[in-house]
Amino acid sequence: MAVDVTTAGQSAQARPTAQPVVDVDIHENMPSLDVLLPYLEPHWQRHITEYGWAGVRSDYPYWPPTSGKGGIRRDAHPDGGGPAGSDLELLRAQLLDRYDIAFGVLTGQHHFSAMRGWYEFAAAVASAYNDWQIEYWLDREPRLRGSVQIACQEPEAAAREIDRVGSHPQMVQVFLPMITHMPPVGDSFYRPVLDAMQRNNLQLALHVGQATKTPFGYHRYYVEWHTALPQAGMSELISLVFNGTFERYPELKVMLLEVGFTWAPHLMSRMDQQYRELRVETPWVERLPSEHLRDRVRLTTQPMEPMTKHTFESYIDLMGTDDMICFSSDYPHFDFDAPDRTVPAGVSEATRRKVLHDNARQFYGVKG
Amino acid sequence: MARKAFDVCATDDLEPGTMRAVDLDGTAVVLMRSVTGEYFALRNGCSHMGALLSDGRLQAKMETDDERGYAVSATQEVVRCPWHGYEFDVRSGRCAGDPNAVRVKAFTVTTRDGRVIIER
Numbered sequence: 001m002a003v004d005v006t007t008a009g010q011s012a013q014a015r016p017t018a019q020p021v022v023d024v025d026i027h028e029n030m031p032s033l034d035v036l037l038p039y040l041e042p043h044w045q046r047h048i049t050e051y052g053w054a055g056v057r058s059d060y061p062y063w064p065p066t067s068g069k070g071g072i073r074r075d076a077h078p079d080g081g082g083p084a085g086s087d088l089e090l091l092r093a094q095l096l097d098r099y100d101i102a103f104g105v106l107t108g109q110h111h112f113s114a115m116r117g118w119y120e121f122a123a124a125v126a127s128a129y130n131d132w133q134i135e136y137w138l139d140r141e142p143r144l145r146g147s148v149q150i151a152c153q154e155p156e157a158a159a160r161e162i163d164r165v166g167s168h169p170q171m172v173q174v175f176l177p178m179i180t181h182m183p184p185v186g187d188s189f190y191r192p193v194l195d196a197m198q199r200n201n202l203q204l205a206l207h208v209g210q211a212t213k214t215p216f217g218y219h220r221y222y223v224e225w226h227t228a229l230p231q232a233g234m235s236e237l238i239s240l241v242f243n244g245t246f247e248r249y250p251e252l253k254v255m256l257l258e259v260g261f262t263w264a265p266h267l268m269s270r271m272d273q274q275y276r277e278l279r280v281e282t283p284w285v286e287r288l289p290s291e292h293l294r295d296r297v298r299l300t301t302q303p304m305e306p307m308t309k310h311t312f313e314s315y316i317d318l319m320g321t322d323d324m325i326c327f328s329s330d331y332p333h334f335d336f337d338a339p340d341r342t343v344p345a346g347v348s349e350a351t352r353r354k355v356l357h358d359n360a361r362q363f364y365g366v367k368g
Numbered sequence: 369m370a371r372k373a374f375d376v377c378a379t380d381d382l383e384p385g386t387m388r389a390v391d392l393d394g395t396a397v398v399l400m401r402s403v404t405g406e407y408f409a410l411r412n413g414c415s416h417m418g419a420l421l422s423d424g425r426l427q428a429k430m431e432t433d434d435e436r437g438y439a440v441s442a443t444q445e446v447v448r449c450p451w452h453g454y455e456f457d458v459r460s461g462r463c464a465g466d467p468n469a470v471r472v473k474a475f476t477v478t479t480r481d482g483r484v485i486i487e488r
Contacts, residue, residue: 244436276416276465277452283439284432288466 019353020102021339022360025207025257025300025328026095026144028137029109030129031082035136039128047121056115060210062222066334076332084332085109088140095331096143099339102357104329105145105364106137107207107257111177113152114211122151123161130165138170145364147175147205152182152193159196166200172364173255174202177209178232185236186243198249203363206236207257233259234267237297241271244284246292253363254297261299261325265318268293294321298363300328301355302337309346322351326360371476371487379479382407387447389422392488397475398422399484400458402445408458409475409486414449415463421472424450429457429464 030036033048033055040048047053068074068084076094078087085091095101112126126149138146148171150158162174174197176185183189185206197204214228233256239245246252271289279285307315316322327343330336343352376390376399387400389412396412398421412422425448433439446455446464455464456472463470476487 244432248436272466276454276463276470279455279465280430280448280453283430284436 019100019357021099021327021356023095023099023101023104023329023331023339024255024298024326024360024363025107025302026091026104026331027085027109027333028091028106028133029083029085030132031086035132036125036128039131040124044121044124044128047118047125053121056111056210058114058116058210059218061218062225064222064226064334068334071334073332073334073336083109088137091331092141095329096141099329101143101339102361103143103145105147105172105205105360106133107147107175107205108133108149110149111179111209111211112149113158113177113182114179114209115151115153116181119151119153120157122153123157126151126158127161127164130161134165134168134170138168142170145170145172147171147173148202149175150193152176152179152190155190155192159192162193162196162200162202166196166202171200172203173205175205175207177211178206178236179209179211180213180232181211184239186239186241186245188243194245194249194252198251201251201365203253203255205255205257206233208232208259230259230263234263237267237293238271241289241292242282242285244282246296247284247286252296255300255326255363256297257300257328258302258330259299260303260305261301261319262305262315264293264299264324265315268319290320294319294324297324298326298359299324300326301342302328302330303335304337304342307344309344312344312347313351316351322354323359323362325355326363327356374486374488375483376486377484379407379482379484382484385426387422387426389420390486392486395488396420397486397488398447399477399486400426400445400447402426402458403428407477407479407484409477410447410456410458410461411473411475413472414451414454414456415470415472416449416454417451419449419451421447421449421456424448426458429455 037045064071072084076084078090112122115122129149133146137144148162148166150161152158208229212232214231219225268290275289327339343355374392382401384401384405385403387398390397390399397409398412400408412420429441429444429446431439431441445458448455461472461474478485
């Protein structure tokens with residue numbers, strides 16, 4: 001049988017979206033850490049002004065060998081200086097206006113939950129970041145939605161922060177990096193965080209970062225590590241399902257960011273198989289794992305592998321639904337995906353609309 | 369097609385909480401007697417890989433309690449496959465881990481005059 005091997009990314013026939021788009025992964029950044037100072041108590045200000053805190057550190061070994069420095073699109077640095085993602089006007093020009101983004105969800109660049117010390121400061125700086133996020137981004141751009149940034153090292157403190165800002169009308173989710181030196185997210189350690197999310201009607205966003213290692217730690221090359229990142233997403237979903245998180249929190253929904261979706265059919269069938277065999281160990285799981293994923297988990301397109309209509313639809317067939325995939329650009333990172341080139345040409349309008357808009361709109365509900 | 373009744377053993381031949389393999393004119397069946405003394409019969413072949421269920425375990429179903437801890441059922445029993453551990457409800461033959469898609473055939477069992485009768 002002849003197969004159309006034209007991919008969306010290569011095709012001159014790639015169609016304009018012709019419809020509003022929801023982008024669920026936009027990485028805003030601070031022009032400098034100084035923007036946090038007005039929101040910090042004087043004793044925490046000293047960590048920046050006197051002690052030289054320069055951001056979250058880890059043993060992450062790479063400098064991504066990308067066209068733009070630091071894994072960033074080379075054209076995304078503001079003319080006026082500052083890091084990519086730190087200028088609202090440029091974000092509007094390169095993303096929101098250019099692609100008719102109906103709303104986009106900010107996910108940040110700084111993973112305060114990954115700090116290995118100074119937990120109280122981590123909580124304070126996450127809180128300051130939320131205030132700055134609201135004032136600089138959300139108050140100025142109604143198309144943007146926010147993520148509550150937390151420092152989960154002390155879950156009760158993180159819960160207080162969720163209660164403090166979670167009711168903001170543009171805050172739609174709580175952001176947790178996939179941190180492989182901490183328990184996976186289904187662990188009871190996180191219950192104060194999940195309790196607070198439920199109280200505030202917020203969803204959970206999980207995202208890879210520098211603190212996301214593979215089972216072998218950091219591989220020798222960046223391309224190895226970057227290729228392996230979906231492993232962490234799989235582990236987080238496995239943890240959520242088998243720890244009974246979806247039964248304990250019946251309203252919880254999870255957006256899994258920046259690990260693509262093409263591995264999902266494997267995970268769904270493997271989890272189902274393991275559940276059939278080993279259900280006795282986790283009898284609190286009341287549904288097939290794949291059913292939980294279809295109802296409660298959304299996966300993002302980026303980083304989207306180029307594929308044909310046939311391949312794309314095959315993945316959807318294997319997943320059993322086209323409800324699970326949401327468009328994400330990952331702006332301003334080097335592997336940015338454009339909404340008009342993400343869904344392969346020839347895919348049905350109904351599915352295209354779901355991926356680019358409807359699935360995310362439904363996920364975030366009235367705040368979307 | 370009319371069902372056929374098979375006299376497979378005396379009621380006292382099977383202690384509560386035990387099971388045995390029986391052959392119904394070429395149909396492999398596992399006859400089980402629950403801890404409460406009821407008799408049940410399922411196709412004696414796991415629908416997954418074909419293991420003899422009669423080589424597995426007849427046990428109370430593992431459930432969860434109000435605190436989402438472990439609770440051994442007081443009312444439901446399963447036969448657990450000796451290989452991969454699929455659990456089949458002794459009454460319905462449905463797999464506890466995937467009741468809508470995975471099952472083995474359940475047969476009607478009655479007792480009469482001290483004998484166990486399976487209908488096929």
